[in-house]
Amino acid sequence: METRGPLQGIKVLDLTQAMAGPMATMTLGDLGAEIIKVEPLTGDQTRAWAPPYMDKMSSYYLSANRNKKSIAIDLKGYDGQEILKKLVLKSDVLIENFRPGTMQKFGLQYEEARKLNSRMIYCSLSGYGQTGPSSEWPGYDLTVLSYSGLLSLNAEEERPPIKFGVPIADITAGLFSDIAILAALHHRDSTGEGQFIDMSMLDANFSILTHQAMGYLSTGKNPRHLGSAHSNIAPYQVFQTADGYIAMAVGTEKLWKMLCRIIGREDLTKNPLFLTNVERVKNREKLAGEINRTFSAFKTQDLFQLLLNSGIPAAPINTVEQVMKAPQIRDRKMLVEMEAPYGRITTLGTPFKLSSTPGSVRLHPPMLGENTSEILHDLGYTDDEIADLMNRDAVNRDVNRDMKEG
Incomplete structure (x- = not known):
């Protein structure tokens, strides 16, 4: 019997586009939640972010919309807003990533949605949050x-930042x-109460400054531009080999001594510039120069095996093509083939390897409004009512019928 994941039975109303919101809902879908993706009649903007195509x-x-059903609605019209309200009544979670104030135009800001469904978790994901002087900035x-x-x-020293x-x-x-959302669902299990989540992209990304932020708070100095190098550990960066590059992370004194021994540079362990990690960090440029000169005598794969066999964390700089062919990726089922109305596609697998309720890839990324009729039927609309909504462009036409007619 196929498992449907730990979130089976949770219904998520997805009013998001681009990547942040769709990534959030796709992840919940991988874990078994039912995701209803509400799109404008023109579709999620990323349907036009191409090439490439599959x-x-x-x-x-395709990259962020598997495990979802799609309904396309005119949310500016009365009929579309009524459909949305009926979806709210049946949903456990609503997530939207419009600019602050947009949901109010649809008559479904949190205060109104809560009147319909007090148990709902309502997540507003925006660039800068719902409050503060920058809240209305596009993000x-x-x-x-x-x-x-x-x-x-x-960035590297004296070079511009790179996205x-x-x-x-x-x-x-x-x-x-x-x-x-998962924390709020847990709270609801205990109290029966839903709540509002004000998620700011700025807050989330500011928080992952982590040790770099604490470094500034400790010293009052901006972090240096070190490229691939680590601010607090050395050697810990990308180095050049005879035929390419390799990443290596030497985080302990034991590994440092092991590295020097296997590459024939035990002299470095006696050099006062490199005796401890503190000295190595202070003199990272000189250390990198020594290691690059030594590594230049090795081919990447030979060096990788040497480091790997000695227990030193290292990896070649794989291209996307190379990692797609990596045995570990294949063994972990991180590539999945599936059928869709538009063809057979290959998509990424799910990382959720739970022993009893693993994540799964069940539904292909939907065509625009592919599930409109199905979703409206579930809300209690009759065939005649659905046809009337389609004729008045309150929802999109039946794409499955259009495909057959075409």
Whole structure:
């Protein structure tokens, strides 16, 4: 019998677009929750964030929208707002990532939603939060990453900051939202009470400054731009080899001595500049120069095996193609193939390996409004009423019928 995950029975109303909100709801879906994705008639904006495509669907959209059902509604109209209210009545969680004030225009800000369903967990995920002088600022991954201070850390000396290749600020805020939602559901189990969650992308990303923030609070100095190097440990960065690069993390004195022995540089353990981690951090540039010169005699894979066999944390700098082919990724079932109306797709697997209620990939990322009729039927609408809503463009047309007619 297929397990449906620890959140089976939890219904989530997803009024989000882009990455932060969809990442949050997809994660809950992986854990078994039923996700109803409410889209505007034009669809989630990421449906148009392309190329690349997979079977004529935006790869970006596909990346954050599996395990969901889609209904497309005109939320500006009376009929659409009535549908939304009926969905609220049946939902355990609502998550939206509109600008503050937008849900009020739809007549469903938290105060109104609570009158309909006092047990609901209502999460508003915004760039800068619902309160404060910057609350109305628009927020996207890059701007929040910049404002939070995180982007300033991702740089080398005398070179400009570089954005990471995936939207870290969005993903962080999405996962923090999930933590808050799960905590609120636990509280509801004890008290029967729902509550409002004001999740700010800025708050979430400011909080992950962690040791860098504490370093500033301790010294009053901005962190140095160290590229791949660690601010508090050395050697702990990317080094050059004869044919590429390798990442290595030497976090203890035992590992330091082991490293020096296996690469034939035991002289470094006697050098007063490198005797302890404190000295190595102070003299990191000289240390990196010594290690780079030594590593330049090794090919990456040979060095990787040497370090790995000695218990020293290291890894080659894999490309996306290389990690897709990695045996560990395949063995952990982190790539999944599935059928969809638009073709056979490959998507990422779920990291939730729970022994009794593991996460699962059950539903393909839906076409725009693919489940509109199904969802409206579940709300009690008749076939004639659904057809009338479609004819008046209160909801989208039946895409399944359109595909058959096409």
